[in-house]
Amino acid sequence: MEIYLLLSMFLSISALMAYLLERIGFSRIAGYIITGIVLSFFFAESLKANTAFLHFFSEVAITLLVFEIGREIGIEKIRRMNLIPLMILGFEIFFAFFLALLFGTIFKLGIIEIVILAAIASFSSTPIIFKLATDLGLSERARREILMVAIFDDIYAIMILALLPNLRFDGFEPIEFLRLATFSLIVTAILIISGLTVVKKLFVKIVEPNEPGVAIILGSAFLFAIISKSLGLSPALGAFAAGIALSTHPKNSELSEYLRPLREIFLIVFFVSLGTQAGLINFFSPLLLLAPLIVFFRFLAFTSANWLTTGKSLDESLKIGFAASCVGEFGMVITYEATKLGLIGLEFLTLSALSVILGALVSSKLSRRADNYAVKISSAVPKEVKAFVDKISVNIYRIVEGKTSEVVEEAFFRILRNVLILIFTIVTCSSALYISDLLFPAVSVYLSIVIFSSIISIIILIAIKTRKYAEDLCSIFVDKSGINPVFKEVLVSSTFFTLVLLSLGLALLVSGSFLTGLVNRIYKVDIAHFLMIFVISLFLSVILIVYMKVKRVPP
Template sequence: MEGGVFESFFLIFCGAAVVASVALYTRQPLLVAYIAVGAILGPFGLEIIKDVHYVAEMSHIGIIFLLFLLGLDMQPSALLNVLKKATSIALISSAIFGALGYGFGVIIGFSHMESLVLAMASMFSSTIIGIKLLPTTVLHHKHSGDLMVGLLLFQDFIAILCLLVLLSGGGDTVEPMKLIKAIAALPLLAAGAFLFVRFVLLKLIQKFDRFHEYIFLLAIGWCLGLAHLSESVNLSAEIGAFIAGISLATSPISQYIALNLRPLRDFFLVLFFFALGAQLNIPLLPSVLLPALIFAAVVLAAKPTVFFLLLKQQSEKTSLAWDLGFRLGQISEFSILIVFVAATNNLIGEQASLLIQTTAILTFIVSSYIVIFNFPNPIAVSDKLRRD
C-alpha cells in the first residue's frame, strides 16, 4: 500500500471516523459513509491511497468472521429445519433473478458471456447487508432470523458453483470433477469439524478455559483454519467459517467467543466497505451510469417482490415476508467476486465489469437506506427503530 500499512490504516479509520460523524449528524447510514471514504481516498478519487489490493484482501476476513459468529449462535438442529424451508425459495428466486440479469444484458448489447456473468451476479443477496442490519435478538432467537440465514447460506453455495464454472473456463469447458469435489466435500467437512470439536477442541477448552487469551486465540485459529481448509476443497472460506462456528455452537463458551470477536469483525468490515468504494472506477462511471441506474432500480423493485411472493407461498406472515424481502433486496458481495474472476479470465470487458460493480454499490446503498429508515435494525438513526 502506498505510504505503508500504518499510514493507510490511519487514513482509512480517521477518514471513516470523520465521515461517519457527519453521516450520523445528517442521519445517514454508516455503511454509506465507509463506501464514500473509499471513493474519496482511493485510486480513482484523490489518489491518497493508490493501492487498495491489500486492503481488499484483508477485508475478506470480516466476512469470514461474520459467518463464524452466525454459526456460533445457531444450533445444528435449527439450521437443518430452516434449510428445508429455504431451499426451494433460494433455488426459485436465484433462477428468476438470473433470468432477469441475462435478459437485461442482452437488451443493452452485452455478449452472451457478459450477459451470463451479469445473470450470475444478479442471483444473490448480500450476506453483510442482510445480517448486519438485522437486530441480534431477531437474528439469533426468531424464525425470521433463522430463515434469512438459511436463504443466504444456500445462496452462498449456489454462488460457489457459479465461481467454479467461471474458474474452470467460463461455462464452455466446465470441469465436472471440480463441481463433484465441492459437493462431496461439504458433508465431509462438516462431519470432520464436529468430530474434531467433540474429541479435541472441547477438551482443550475445558482444560484451559481460565486462560481467556488462549480461548480467543483458539477460536480465531479454528475459524481461519477451517475457512482455509474449505477453500482448498473448492468450497468458500465463508462456508468453512460458518461450519467452524456451528460446530462450536453447543459449547457453553460459544457466547463468550462470539462477544469477544464482534469488535474484530467490525474492524474488518470497515475495510470491506472502504475497499468497495475505492475500487469503483469513477472516471469511467458516466459511460455505464444510466444502465446501472436502470438495472439497480429493477433489482431493488424485483427482489423484495419475488421474495415476498415466495415466502407467502410458504405460509409466512405478510409482515415477515415484506421485511425479509426488503432486507434481501440488493446484489451480493459475491457479485464483486464473480466480476473479478470473470475479468481475470478475460470473460467480460471493462464496461460490463464496471456496470456490475456500480449496480452492486447502488443496491447496497439504496437497500441500506430502505432498511435503516423503515425496519428495526442495530444502526437506525431513529430511536423507535433501533434494535441491538
C-alpha cells in the first residue's frame, strides 16, 4: 500500500472514530487505538511492509510526548510536591505489583515480563481522569492532588523507559539492576542540570514563540534524546530533561501552542500504529483475561488511597476511583518499547491496548452515574468502619499538611527507607535461590532452607526496627488528633504484623518460580495455584488482623 494512502487512512478514520467516541463521552485515544486494531484486520500485510515508517513516527511521537511532559511538569512543580500524592502513588505501585507478581507466578512469567505487567497496571490516563474529575464536580483540592499524582506517574514511567534498553540480560540480577538505576539517576541529573543552566540561558536569549524558535526547541529535544540514547538509556530521558529546561522559559505557554499541532499529528499516528500492532497478534493468550482485573485494581488502588490519606469521605473517594479506573496510555508506550527491544511478546501490547480501551469505557460509564454507584457501594460498608476510617483519614491529612509536616515527613521517609531495604533484601535473597540452584543443584534444597530462614529473620528484624519509627509517627498522630490513645498501640501493632505478612507474601511471590520448579522437579507436583492461594490468604490475613484490632478500639 502506498505510504500516503496509509497515512491518509490513519488520520481520517482515527478522526472519525475519535469524534464518535467523544460524542458518547469516551476518550479520543481509545478511538485511535480501536482504529489501529480495526485496520490490522484488513491491512495486515501492508502494515508489516511499512514497519519502518511506523517505527519512525513512533520514535518521534514518544520523544515529543515525553518532552511535553517535562515542559508541563517543570522544576517548580517538582519542588512543590508533598507527601499525599507520593502516598497515593505508593498505593498504585503496590496494587500493580501485587497483581503482576500474583499472576506472573501463575503464568510463569519472567521478571521483566512482571515489571511490564505492573507498568501496564500502574498508570491512569491523565486526560481522561482530569476531564472526568471536572465533570464530576470534584473540588479544586481533589483535582490538584490528581494532577500531582499524574506528575509522579509520569516521572515513574520515564524512569522505567530509561532503564528498558539495558534490561536485556538473562534473569534478574539485583546488582546489575541497581547499577543501571544509579547510572540512570546520574545521567538524568546531569541532563537536567545542564538543561537548567546552559540550555535554559540559550532558550531565554534566542528562543521566541515563532517558527525559528520551535525549530531550535525541537532540535534541542532530539539532541538531548540522542545523547541519552548514546549512553545506553532511552531517548525519552533526554527529551524529558529538555522539556524541564524549556519549562523555565518566560513564554513557555506560548511556545507550547506552536508545538501542539505537530505533537498531536505524531501522537495520532503513534496510537493508531500501537493499535495496529496490538491487533496483529494471531493467537489467544490467557494474559488477555487480565484486562478487567487491571481496570478493577486501578479502581481499588485509587479509591483506597484517597479514602485513607486525603481526608475525603468514602463516597467522594469512590467517585475519584471511578474516574481513575481508566488505564493510562503510558503503559502502552512502555510496552511498545519493551516489545521493540524483544523483552516481551506481542501479547503484552495487546493486553495493554485492551486495558486502555476497557478502562476508558468503564470509567466513563461509572462516572455518568457516579453518585448512585458510590452510594450503593458505600452502603455495603458498616457505618462504624466508615466513621473510624473517615476520622483517621482526616487526621492523617491534617497532620501531613500541617505544621508538623516536616517531622512527619522525616518519620515517614525513615519507614519508607526500611521498607525499600526490606524489598531489596527480599529480591537479593530470592535471586540467591536461583543462583544456588544453578551452581549447586545437588544441595539446592538445603541452601534454599538456609536462605528462606535468613529472609524470615531479616523481615522480623527490620519490622521490629520499623515499629519504633511507627511509634514516633503514631505518637504525633494521637497527640495532634485527640483520638483515643489506645489507637496508638493498635496502629503500631497493625503496622508490625502488616509489614511481616506482606513481606513474607512478597518473598513467596518473587521466589515463586523457583519454588514451583523445585517442588515440581522433586515431587512432580505443580504448586503454582496453591502458592497463589497461600499468598492471597496472607494478604487477606492482613486485612482481617487490622479489622479485628480496629474493632477493639473503644469509641
